[in-house]
Amino acid sequence: MNQAEQSLAAPPAVIVIFGAAGDLTKRKLIPALLNLSSQKLLPSQIAMVGIDRVEMDSETYRQTLSQEISSFVGEGFDQAFWDAHIGKAYYMPGDFRDAECYKRLKKFLLEVDKEQGTPGSYLFYLATPPSFIGVIASELGKVGLAEERDDCWRRIIVEKPFGRDLDSARGLNMTLHQSFDEHQIYRIDHYLGKETVQNIMAYRFGNGTVEPIWNHRYINNVQITVAESLGIGDRASYYEEAGALRDMVVNHLLAVLSVVAMEPPNSFEADAIRDEQIKVLRAIQPFDSERVLSDTVRGQYGKGVSGNGDSVPAYIDEPGIADDSRTETFVALKLMIDSWRWAGVPFFLRTGKRMPGRYSEVVIQYKHAPNMMFRDALDRRKDISPNQLVLRIQPDEGISMEFNAKVPGTAFNVSRVCMDFDYEDYFDESTTASGYETLIYDCLRGDATLFKRADYIEVCWELVQPILDVWKALPPRGFPNYPAYSWGPEEAGKLLTRDGYRWRHTTQ
Ligand SMILES: NC(=O)c1ccc[n+]([C@@H]2O[C@H](COP(=O)([O-])OP(=O)(O)OC[C@H]3O[C@@H](n4cnc5c(N)ncnc54)[C@H](OP(=O)(O)O)[C@@H]3O)[C@@H](O)[C@H]2O)c1
Incomplete structure (x- = not known):
């Protein structure tokens, strides 16, 4: 990447996707990351860690993504580009309700940081059923993964639907705020991204x-x-x-x-x-x-x-x-x-x-x-x-x-x-x-x-x-x-x- 490209590119980070074997990840998130990467909007120090309950290792996850990706990207899919970048995808099996999963994730992320040269900035993308938002946010908080330092940030993206009525939406906001400050919380509505x-x-x-x-x-x-x-x-x-x-x-x-x-x-x-x-x-x-x-x-x-x-x-x-x-x-x-x-x-x-x-x-x-x-x-x-x-x-x-x-x-x-x-x-x-x-x-x-x-x-x-x-x-x-x-x-x-x-x- 030259200097101009570097300045447009997002800062180095690891994107952690909860629900990595789900529909949203396969159909939208992975193709979007691929598009961003091919438009040179991602830095060279970037990685993706998928978490889901399916038991598999990173290599098997990469193979699974590789088998399906062309059908989700459609015309213009560049196999050589994909092959050159798929090594940045990792996978860790785990149950979102299991506190141990988050301790393992913390260690896993340190290893990925070491391998990819990422600085410890993490974007947690919750591509999960809405009932998991509270537990994932709380567990991330408990293991210190929501804490920011001067040299690294932590952010969480929460998918719609956000609550099912006024009380549950307020409750969800309160739960998120126990671990993350408002400036770290990104509630998504992909319509606004259109x-x-x-x-x-x-x-x-x-x-x-x-x-x-x-x-x-x-x-x-x-x-x-x-x-x-x-x-x-x-x-x-x-x-x-x-x-x-x-x-x-x-x-x-x-x-x-x-x-x-x-x-x-x-x-x-x-x-x-x-x-x-x-x-x-x-x-x-x-x-x-x-x-x-x-x-x-x-x-x-x-x-x-x-x-x-x-x-x-x-x-x-x-x-x-x-x-x-x-x-x-x-x-x-x-x-x-x-x-x-x-x-x-x-x-x-x-x-x-x-x-x-x-x-x-x-x-x-x-x-x-x-x-x-x-x-x-x-x-x-x-x-x-x-x-x-x-x-x-x-x-x-x-x-x-x-x-x-x-x-x-x-x-x-x-x-x-x-x-x-x-x-x-x-x-x-x-x-x-x-x-x-x-x-x-x-x-x-x-x-x-x-x-x-x-x-x-x-x-x-x-x-x-x-x-x-x-x-x-x-x-x-x-x-x-x-x-x-x-x-x-x-x-x-x-x-x-x-x-x-x-x-x-x-x-x-
Ligand atoms: N799909 C879309 O196009 C779309 C569009 C807009 C918004 N959204 C929102 O995005 C979120 C995800 O939707 P989705 O369609 O991708 O759902 P999904 O296909 O059900 O994906 C969720 C993934 O999480 C896994 N999972 C469930 N419980 C788990 C647990 N306890 N531990 C670990 N993994 C677990 C599921 O595994 P199992 O399959 O084994 O349950 C599945 O792989 C939802 O909030 C949805 O409303 C989706």
Whole structure:
């Protein structure tokens, strides 16, 4: 590595992955580390130690990774590069509940430090079921692995979901804080690592034309959709415990909302940005029981047929799901933000499984022009669509602006047209990685901007807790209430149409 490359590279460290034989590690973390390494964003003194309960040694672990890696990386996999770097991966078997495991880990890490020249800085990545977060953090603390010194740091990355309600999230924060200081804790939401979510900030705060009209005077409503066409796959037991509200809203959707709605921060410092995100989340009108009934919609998919003609079973007929399950696979919410910027502008959030497509987007619907000159030409004002700005998070990351233009010809007809910016047309493909690259790299460099602080997590749960309570007290009737591959239950449409709005469907 030359000097310029060295200065871009993260500092030397060992990345310790708990859950090293699990799905997240194989599908996302190892490919992300490989991408970072091939982009020269990792230093030469770097190592990875995997821990899991499968009995094997480092050599067998390397072989297992080598057999699977190409299928997770896909096109562009460089075998020679992999072979040259796989020696930096180590493995230690152990049970996360066993205190001895952490004593062994401490010794193991000293050996790795000696072999790889790493300085004793450790990043602990908890790619484990959430129930292990507390025990792993406590045991690391007990053996001194959470202690920082002047010449080395210790950080911990915690995956979502962070708690399953307000009490458990607070409890988890308290447990983590017994071993780690807040500045050492990196609560991940890989949505915040996505290029396009970060690009929302660049778009808003890097362009003089955007912010002046980013408010209630010009914006009519905001829609945030995270739709998945897949069902629950082999995650039945996790999903039955979680449901769409816990799985998606409290994490990804509120994260995206906070980026869309926050005030401009004073600087690009982590806490300046996170302070503004928390401020706007705190300004969301809390749900009381009345508002839960009027402004939230839950749904569960029934059987259905995809666009390709494939039939899929109802949620309750999926393997591992009880016949009488009341778990929601769809949620739509209307949120109001009590601030000068957003007074009177509804934010509609929607997420669901088995929707017609897999896509995540933010739609900013602007108000109509104040004087609709073309009303007479078109009979009814509503025939002219409002301007829409669509921020596409996935797939086809990009931004489009929909506006009205005259249809060529002698008659004065106006029609909606679309101006499109596609990320991949402008930047090379490496900019559209999974999001984990950015997050691991940022954590290694000690940049917590894209991670959630303890107070952020608790504000999100405070908002959602009344919904959980009311939904629990009043079990849903009439589930399943939307066919697979549809846009959710009818009520989700009515949530908007009753106020004169409409969801933007990408098929429109
Ligand atoms: N998978 C994803 O794409 C994804 C995406 C976003 C977030 N996440 C989050 O990431 C975390 C990990 O998810 P995952 O899908 O990778 O889970 P996973 O496949 O179940 O991986 C967890 C690993 O930990 C091992 N393990 C369980 N109990 C253990 C113990 N007592 N001692 C040692 N090892 C133990 C498991 O072994 P066994 O298999 O033998 O149980 C498994 O290899 C979860 O919090 C999840 O919500 C995952």
